[in-house]
Amino acid sequence: MKKYLVEFIGTFVLVMTIGMTVIGTGAGALAPLAIGSALMIMVYAGGHVSGGHYNPAVTLAVWLRGRCSAADVVPYWISQILGALAAASVVLFLKGDAVATPADLKVAPALLAEFIGTFALAYVVLNVATSKNTAGNSNYGLAIGFTVMVMAFALGGVSGGAFNPAVATGITVMHLEKVANLWIYLAGDLAAGALAALTFKFINPEDK
Amino acid sequence: MKKYLVEFIGTFVLVMTIGMTVIGTGAGALAPLAIGSALMIMVYAGGHVSGGHYNPAVTLAVWLRGRCSAADVVPYWISQILGALAAASVVLFLKGDAVATPADLKVAPALLAEFIGTFALAYVVLNVATSKNTAGNSNYGLAIGFTVMVMAFALGGVSGGAFNPAVATGITVMHLEKVANLWIYLAGDLAAGALAALTFKFINPEDK
Amino acid sequence: MKKYLVEFIGTFVLVMTIGMTVIGTGAGALAPLAIGSALMIMVYAGGHVSGGHYNPAVTLAVWLRGRCSAADVVPYWISQILGALAAASVVLFLKGDAVATPADLKVAPALLAEFIGTFALAYVVLNVATSKNTAGNSNYGLAIGFTVMVMAFALGGVSGGAFNPAVATGITVMHLEKVANLWIYLAGDLAAGALAALTFKFINPEDK
Amino acid sequence: MKKYLVEFIGTFVLVMTIGMTVIGTGAGALAPLAIGSALMIMVYAGGHVSGGHYNPAVTLAVWLRGRCSAADVVPYWISQILGALAAASVVLFLKGDAVATPADLKVAPALLAEFIGTFALAYVVLNVATSKNTAGNSNYGLAIGFTVMVMAFALGGVSGGAFNPAVATGITVMHLEKVANLWIYLAGDLAAGALAALTFKFINPEDK
Numbered sequence: 012m013k014k015y016l017v018e019f020i021g022t023f024v025l026v027m028t029i030g031m032t033v034i035g036t037g038a039g040a041l042a043p044l045a046i047g048s049a050l051m052i053m054v055y056a057g058g059h060v061s062g063g064h065y066n067p068a069v070t071l072a073v074w075l076r077g078r079c080s081a082a083d084v085v086p087y088w089i090s091q092i093l094g095a096l097a098a099a100s101v102v103l104f105l106k107g108d109a110v111a112t113p114a115d116l117k118v119a120p121a122l123l124a125e126f127i128g129t130f131a132l133a134y135v136v137l138n139v140a141t142s143k144n145t146a147g148n149s150n151y152g153l154a155i156g157f158t159v160m161v162m163a164f165a166l167g168g169v170s171g172g173a174f175n176p177a178v179a180t181g182i183t184v185m186h187l188e189k190v191a192n193l194w195i196y197l198a199g200d201l202a203a204g205a206l207a208a209l210t211f212k213f214i215n216p217e218d219k
Numbered sequence: 220m221k222k223y224l225v226e227f228i229g230t231f232v233l234v235m236t237i238g239m240t241v242i243g244t245g246a247g248a249l250a251p252l253a254i255g256s257a258l259m260i261m262v263y264a265g266g267h268v269s270g271g272h273y274n275p276a277v278t279l280a281v282w283l284r285g286r287c288s289a290a291d292v293v294p295y296w297i298s299q300i301l302g303a304l305a306a307a308s309v310v311l312f313l314k315g316d317a318v319a320t321p322a323d324l325k326v327a328p329a330l331l332a333e334f335i336g337t338f339a340l341a342y343v344v345l346n347v348a349t350s351k352n353t354a355g356n357s358n359y360g361l362a363i364g365f366t367v368m369v370m371a372f373a374l375g376g377v378s379g380g381a382f383n384p385a386v387a388t389g390i391t392v393m394h395l396e397k398v399a400n401l402w403i404y405l406a407g408d409l410a411a412g413a414l415a416a417l418t419f420k421f422i423n424p425e426d427k
Numbered sequence: 428m429k430k431y432l433v434e435f436i437g438t439f440v441l442v443m444t445i446g447m448t449v450i451g452t453g454a455g456a457l458a459p460l461a462i463g464s465a466l467m468i469m470v471y472a473g474g475h476v477s478g479g480h481y482n483p484a485v486t487l488a489v490w491l492r493g494r495c496s497a498a499d500v501v502p503y504w505i506s507q508i509l510g511a512l513a514a515a516s517v518v519l520f521l522k523g524d525a526v527a528t529p530a531d532l533k534v535a536p537a538l539l540a541e542f543i544g545t546f547a548l549a550y551v552v553l554n555v556a557t558s559k560n561t562a563g564n565s566n567y568g569l570a571i572g573f574t575v576m577v578m579a580f581a582l583g584g585v586s587g588g589a590f591n592p593a594v595a596t597g598i599t600v601m602h603l604e605k606v607a608n609l610w611i612y613l614a615g616d617l618a619a620g621a622l623a624a625l626t627f628k629f630i631n632p633e634d635k
Numbered sequence: 636m637k638k639y640l641v642e643f644i645g646t647f648v649l650v651m652t653i654g655m656t657v658i659g660t661g662a663g664a665l666a667p668l669a670i671g672s673a674l675m676i677m678v679y680a681g682g683h684v685s686g687g688h689y690n691p692a693v694t695l696a697v698w699l700r701g702r703c704s705a706a707d708v709v710p711y712w713i714s715q716i717l718g719a720l721a722a723a724s725v726v727l728f729l730k731g732d733a734v735a736t737p738a739d740l741k742v743a744p745a746l747l748a749e750f751i752g753t754f755a756l757a758y759v760v761l762n763v764a765t766s767k768n769t770a771g772n773s774n775y776g777l778a779i780g781f782t783v784m785v786m787a788f789a790l791g792g793v794s795g796g797a798f799n800p801a802v803a804t805g806i807t808v809m810h811l812e813k814v815a816n817l818w819i820y821l822a823g824d825l826a827a828g829a830l831a832a833l834t835f836k837f838i839n840p841e842d843k
Contacts (some may be wrong), residue, residue: 013422020418024339024369031373038372040457041248045372048365055362056343059352101335105328120521127517129442135472144475149357149565149773154471157464161440164454164461165447169521170376206233210436214429214476221838228834232755232785239789246788256781263778264759267768268838309751313744313793333747357565357773364639438824456665536729543725547648551680565773570679573672577648580662580669581655585729626644630637630684 014061014083015090021053021065023096026181030102033187035109042170043163051156056153058140066175067091068204072133075208077219079140088177095181102185111186114171118195124170125199128162132174133207141213143218176200222269223298229261229273229300231350234389238310241395243317251371251380259364266348266360274383275299276412280341283416286349296385303389310393319394322379326403332378333407336370340382341415350419351426355424384408430477431506437481438510442597446518449603451525459579461586467572474556474568476490482591482621483507488549491624492556493635504593511597518601522597527602530587534611540586541615544578548590549623558627559634592616638685638707639714644679646718650805654726657811659733667787667796675780682764682776690837691798692828696757699832702765704776712801719805735810738795741842742819748794749823752786756798757831766835767839767842800824 028049032038038045054063060077064070070087073079078213135158139151163172171188173179179196181186188196236257242245246253262271270287277288278295287295318353343366347359371380379396381387387404390396396404444465448454454461470479478495480486486503489495495503551574555567579588587604589595595612598604604612652673656662662669678687686703688694694711697703703711759782763775787796795812797803803820806812812820 013424016418018343018421027335028369028373031376036376038251039248040455041252042254043373043454044457044460045369051375052339052343052366052369053360055353055356055358056346057422059346059350078418088513096492101331105374107334123517124521125444131468134514135468138472139477148471150471150568152358152362154468154568160466161444161461161465161468164457165444165465166521169447169450210432214433214473216429221840224834225838235751236785236789239792244792246667247664249668249788252668255784256787260755260759260778260782260785262760263769263772263774265768265838267762267800309747313748313790360774361780419774456663459662460665460668539725540729543651547676550644551676554680554683558683561679564679566679566776570676570776574676577652577669577673577676580665581652581673582729584660585655626640629639631682632637 015086017057017061017063018065018087018090019094019097021057021061021063022079022091022177023098024053025049026095026098026178029103029178030099030185030187031105034102034106034111034185043160043167046163047156047158047160047174049156051152053151061087061138063152065091065094065177066132068129068175068200069136069175071201072137072204073141075205076137076141076211077172091177091179095128095177096184097182113186113189115125116170116188116192116195118179121170121192121195122199124166124172125174125196126203128166128170128172128174129200129203130207131162132158133204134210137207140153142215144215151195174200194209223286223294225269225271226273226298227297227302227305229265229269229271230299231306232261233257233273234303234306234386235309237386237390238393238395242310242314242319242393251368251375255364255366255368257364258367259360262363263360269295269306270348271360271363273299273302273385274275274340275385276337276408277341277344277384278355279409280345280412280416281349283413284345284349284419294421300388303385304392306316307389307392321394321397323401324378324396324400329378329403330407332374332380333382333404334411336374336378336380337408337411338415339370340366341412344419345415345419350423352423358377365394378403382408431478431502433473433479434481434503435510435524436514437473437477437479438507438593439514440469441465441481442511442514442594443517445594445598446515446601447521450518450522450527450601459576459583460581463574463576464574465572466575467568467580470571471568477503478556479568481507481510481593482548483593484545484591484616485549485552488553488616488620488624489557491621492553492557492627496541507593508596509623511593512600515597515600529602529605532586532608532611533606537586537608537611538615540588541590541612542619544588544590545581545616545619546623547578548574549620550626553623553627558631560631586611590616639710641681641685641687641799642689642711642714643718643721645681645685645687646715646801648677649673649689649723650719650722650802651725652697653802653806653810654723654811655729655835658719658726658730658735658809667784667791670787671780671782671784673780675776678779679776681776685799686764687779689715689718689801691801692753692824693757693760694797695825696761696828696832697765699829700761700765701834716804719801722806723808729831737810737813740794740812740816740819745794745819746823748790748796749798749820750827752790752794752796752798753824753827754831755786756782757828758834761831761835766839768839794819798824
């Protein structure tokens with residue numbers, strides 16, 4: 012139960028930061044710094060309890076890599092999505108006046124962007140937070156959080172920059188994305204998480 | 220005595236940075252980066268002496284969690300508020316020409332924003348700086364300082380973004396907030412610190 | 428083989444971030460933060476497998492310092508250049524509409540800027556990632572990635588700020604630099620990598 | 636000799652970054668991020684050889700605290716000033732067209748700003764890089780470098796934000812400050828370094 016609460020709190024903080032910095036008068040060009048840092052602080056705070064995923068695609072990747080029990084996968088996903096929905100409610104209350112306009116996405120570029128960004132994120136997570144070679148480091152949160160910052164700067168204009176199905180759900184509820192595009196995030200992000208797990212196993216053959 | 224001096228210095232640096240970067244020609248959109256980093260550097264510098272709270276709500280949370288002696292709580296609070304007042308005096312001297320206009324706050328959104336931001340801050344502090352599981356890490360200052368940066372980007376436009384009763388006192392003296400709104404910070408921030416301590420105990424039951 | 432894949436992935440992420448944040452509506456003035464952080468995250472993710480060079484000049488420096496086998500040098504260079512070319516293809520696809528205008532360079536200032544920036548980068552890499560005195564630290568990725576950020580802010584306007592022959596190849600394919608100027612990067616960057624290795628040996632005489 | 640070379644290189648990189656990001660079309664509002672990070676990377680790269688001072692006021696503070704031999708003080712100062720002069724020459728060459736206008740300073744506010752900023756810097760250096768309690772941490776460079784970033788954001792508009800007599804020399808040669816104001820930096824910065832050493836001894840009485 013405590014792991015699920017930690018996943019709920021972390022995803023809440025991440026999605027609330029996205030909504031508050033992107034809608035209306037938010038953080039402007041600096042929003043990716045705020046968003047990536049929101050993930051960083053929650054990874055540092057909750058990683059020792061739940062692993063600090065806050066992202067169904069990361070949970071999938073960590074499970075495939077063998078560092079998340081099968082029984083935890085669905086409860087993690089539910090906690091993450093509930094955290095995103097709670098955050099969306101808070102954002103809609105606090106940003107009452109501001110109206111978000113859903114971005115227009117082109118399917119192929121958006122799928123590619125989500126795939127690349129989520130692959131990078133899960134690849135970094137597995138290597139800095141689950142590898143025997145890097146155990147005990149103090150940089151895992153910085154590396155993970157700033158991967159989202161980098162990918163939001165690089166690819167946010169193409170796909171909206173979710174790299175996370177729970178975030179995609181939250182920003183759809185906040186009217187930043189269209190319901191009709193939600194499948195792009197689910198398909199692109201989960202496929203990327205799975206490929207990242209395979210890649211990790213290939214480059215770390217001795218690390219079971 | 221040395222602990223109180225460290226709390227005074229750290230709160231002074233934090234509140235001086237707020238005043239100098241927010242009033243008049245300051246750091247503009249980058250002010251949250253400067254402010255969060257000010258907290259980070261003081262946590263790294265003074266944490267080994269006083270714990271590096273610089274915030275009455277954090278002192279409350281650390282005391283409830285059992286890592287601050289009851290005899291230290293009030294002297295910490297006094298040191299923090301004196302540091303904030305000293306910083307406000309320096310800012311008023313250095314920014315003599317610039318006039319700060321107190322923000323207009325709506326009570327419910329401001330209370331909610333202060334509560335969320337301070338909860339996140341105290342939750343991060345307790346997990347990265349007082350948990351047995353994360354002992355010895357080098358990221359505690361980065362995580363704590365950047366929590367204030369994230370929350371200032373996300374919620375600063377709603378509540379002014381103090382997340383700290385000593386900061387609230389300092390920015391009121393600098394005319395950035397109205398005296399009539401000071402209770403919002405005291406109530407919201409201290410309640411959030413208390414809830415963060417309860418949350419920490421729930422998710423770390425074995426960590427006494 | 429796994430080391431070469433890691434070098435390919437890291438250089439891909441670095442060069443893709445450069446193209447996506449610099450061409451058209453990218454990250455504007457914040458591009459150096461995104462680019463330096465892209466290197467940082469890949470160093471943290473892949474350093475334990477390949478050393479995390481992502482840069483032929485760094486591979487040269489690490490080989491001269493004695494921490495990269497001679498048999499790996501050419502395969503590393505090929506992996507890095509292939510990663511850069513793959514990234515350029517993705518950027519050209521995603522930025523289809525935007526047209527990059529090659530920068531006009533003055534030879535002497537550009538050579539000097541590339542030399543200084545790449546010297547700083549290789550000097551930092553050797554000291555934070557291959558020195559016995561700093562072994563086991565958690566800051567190597569931050570130091571290495573932010574060296575590129577600093578040098579891009581300081582010298583990007585003079586030379587385009589590659590500090591990396593693979594990056595130079597990638598940005599030439601993306602039309603950000605002219606083919607006729609490619610030699611500036613090859614000559615300036617490789618010479619700087621070699622001097623950094625000599626400097627490291629001079630200041631760390633006991634570290635073989 | 637190797638220690639002096641490291642001090643020369645680090646101060647060169649710091650002062651070159653200042654000149655290139657502040658004069659003409661530099662890094663604009665982001666200059667403090669570049670400058671603080673320049674110090675950070677050089678502290679991480681050279682700290683294990685020379686201590687990574689790059690600042691006569693820091694050398695004074697570290698000597699008073701007992702972690703720098705008396706015989707090294709003057710050679711360190713000379714290396715730092717030579718590094719600053721070399722950087723100023725490079726900046727004047729690369730920024731040939733751009734003209735820097737010396738800032739107009741008011742003596743009392745500038746002295747106070749330099750004193751506060753340099754006190755914070757030396758206080759952080761002594762606590763994160765010379766204290767027994769924090770030995771072995773990986774955050775010393777981040778804390779030290781970002782102190783300069785914070786103080787440049789907060790106080791740069793008042794004093795020019797040198798916090799370092801070698802930097803003050805360099806920016807005077809680059810025409811960013813007037814020769815007649817150089818004494819402000821010497822007096823304010825060295826006095827602050829001395830007070831920081833006394834403060835460190837008071838709050839760490841058992842740490843000889």
